[in-house]
Amino acid sequence: MTEQLCEDKKTRFDDKAAEWDANPARVALARAVVEAIRAAVPLRPDMAAMDFGAGTRLVTLGLLPEVGEVTALDSSAEMLRVLEEKVKALGVANLHTLQCDLAQTALPVSRFDLIVSSMVLHHLPDVPLVLKRLRPALRPGGWIALADLDAEDGTFHVDPTGIYHHGFERTTVCRWLEESGFTDVALREAFCITRPGSDGVLRTYPVFLVTGLAG
Numbered sequence: 097m098t099e100q101l102c103e104d105k106k107t108r109f110d111d112k113a114a115e116w117d118a119n120p121a122r123v124a125l126a127r128a129v130v131e132a133i134r135a136a137v138p139l140r141p142d143m144a145a146m147d148f149g150a151g152t153r154l155v156t157l158g159l160l161p162e163v164g165e166v167t168a169l170d171s172s173a174e175m176l177r178v179l180e181e182k183v184k185a186l187g188v189a190n191l192h193t194l195q196c197d198l199a200q201t202a203l204p205v206s207r208f209d210l211i212v213s214s215m216v217l218h219h220l221p222d223v224p225l226v227l228k229r230l231r232p233a234l235r236p237g238g239w240i241a242l243a244d245l246d247a248e249d250g251t252f253h254v255d256p257t258g259i260y261h262h263g264f265e266r267t268t269v270c271r272w273l274e275e276s277g278f279t280d281v282a283l284r285e286a287f288c289i290t291r292p293g294s295d296g297v298l299r300t301y302p303v304f305l306v307t308g309l310a311g
Contacts, residue, residue, distance in 0.1 A: 126154030128287035129214045129243045132305040137239045139163055143209040149216030153179050165190040171197035198226045207235040217244040218261040227276040234310035243286045246302040251293030269306050278308030
């Protein structure tokens, strides 16, 4: 059952790939997440970073000026195809793509100095499992920075396909990171999304950024 749900999630994002960047709210969220990462993490030009659940570019390209290279990882082949087209058009040489579903398999790549994600965790059936798979991919002293929704009432998504969590209690995500071997876990506000919920009522949905260090 879980494998079928994961496949449904990948199909959903494949179908939406071409129009993904056309949403102004999604662009604003990505910019805010990148700014929050800049404020929380001492970025360096020699860093090897990975954008986990990269989608078509938004956070990935925002990080590129700050680090040495970025690996854009996503389970959706179509999202990565769209990203690769944009990278080619921009003439970007320090961005690589990798298709991998960490809900299903371990990460087949070398270590990084930074792993980031934006609005990915609530699409994962087993968040602690994925965090444990991410930890060995970081070099000692490497950073993880994850942005996601605060716990909400289930109205954020009109289409519930591939949604496993209605946001998170922040302390729960912090505990999962600590149990996965991260230290110096810290929280900050990243963004607030204001939009009608699935019931048409206008609501504000806070987005947090949690960071931690690999020992």
